[in-house]
Amino acid sequence: AQSVTQPDxxxxxxxxxxxxxxxxxSYGATPYLFWYVQSPGQGLQLLxxxxxxxxxxxxxxxxEAEFKRSQSSFNLRKxxxxxxxxxxxxxxxxxxxxxxYQLTFGKGTKLSVIP
Amino acid sequence: GxxxxxxxxxxxxxxxxxxxIECRSLDFQATTMFWYRQFPKQSLMLMATSNEGSKATYExxxxxxxxxxxxxxxxxxxxxxxxxxxxxxxxxxxxxxxxGRNTEAFFGQGTRLTVV
Numbered sequence: 001a002q003s004v005t006q007p008d009x010x011x012x013x014x015x016x017x018x019x020x021x022x023x024x025x026s027y028g029a030t031p032y033l034f035w036y037v038q039s040p041g042q043g044l045q046l047l048x049x050x051x052x053x054x055x056x057x058x059x060x061x062x063x064e065a066e067f068k069r070s071q072s073s074f075n076l077r078k079x080x081x082x083x084x085x086x087x088x089x090x091x092x093x094x095x096x097x098x099x100x101y102q103l104t105f106g107k108g109t110k111l112s113v114i115p
Numbered sequence: 116g117x118x119x120x121x122x123x124x125x126x127x128x129x130x131x132x133x134x135x136i137e138c139r140s141l142d143f144q145a146t147t148m149f150w151y152r153q154f155p156k157q158s159l160m161l162m163a164t165s166n167e168g169s170k171a172t173y174e175x176x177x178x179x180x181x182x183x184x185x186x187x188x189x190x191x192x193x194x195x196x197x198x199x200x201x202x203x204x205x206x207x208x209x210x211x212x213x214x215g216r217n218t219e220a221f222f223g224q225g226t227r228l229t230v231v
Contacts, residue, residue: 034219043208044123044159044222091157101147101212103220105158 002027004093004106012112014079021076021109023065023091033074034092034103035065044090050074061085088112117143121223122152128199128230136194136226138209144189145211150182153206158159165192199230 003026013019025031032051036044048059052091055067074091083107088110128134134220138148147166151159165171165186173179181203183195192211196203206227210220 018221036222041206041225041227043119043224044210046219046221049219101220102161102172107158 002093002104003102004029004091005026006089006106006109007089008109009107010037011114015083015115016080019076019078019081019085019111021089021091021111022071023074023106025074025091025093026072027093032090032094033065033067034094035059035063035074035076036090038088038090038108040087042076047076047089075095081111081113083113083115086111117141117211117213117221119145119209119221119223121209121226123226124224125227126229128228130200130230131198133195133197134199135211136196136207136228137193138192138211138223140190140211140221142219143211143213145187145192146214147220148186148192148213149212149213149225150184150192150194151208151210153208155206155227159208162194196228199228201230204228204230 005024007022034049037048038044047063048057050057050067057065063078088108090108091106094103095101120139122137150162153159162176162177163171163173163184165184167186167189171184186192208225210222212220
């Protein structure tokens, strides 16, 4: 069965510092990979996605992620964090079942930003 | 990106009553919609998958008779929590996916349900 591990429950960075959020997955084939961001009491917003092709993916708000098959990882990066980036970040892998397009989510990483 | 609207954003109901939550894809046709439940400080747990015009597929442990899902059109899915109890209080989120390969799902804003 597929699974997603986000090793860091909570990360705190200073505004302007670089950021890397880790995501490791277990999946039997080439996965679809996603990063979502959730602000308190809100739904999820897609930051970026990987289906195939270039393993370095650019997303919104200055985020990028790199798919590394050999490491089963899809880490999210941002060169300079803004205070508005404070939120919960979820990595997801899919599809959960062939043809189903369901997603399996990690437990999330809470990002706090120090002004 | 595509827009998914979920309504209401917050609802408080009495125990024993039923609550309906709507999920609409505003600018695309959603052949598949997903309903998730999120407990405080937890990740999303998939409850069910619905395809337009067919019965929903529920995940193991989710009561079909308690969480009624209807996906009557390509732009609307509803989740009805029947005979709600305080333990049903949670944050419910829907997502919708458009038809085709390699398309991502877009999420609604979520509904905070409180059963008193």
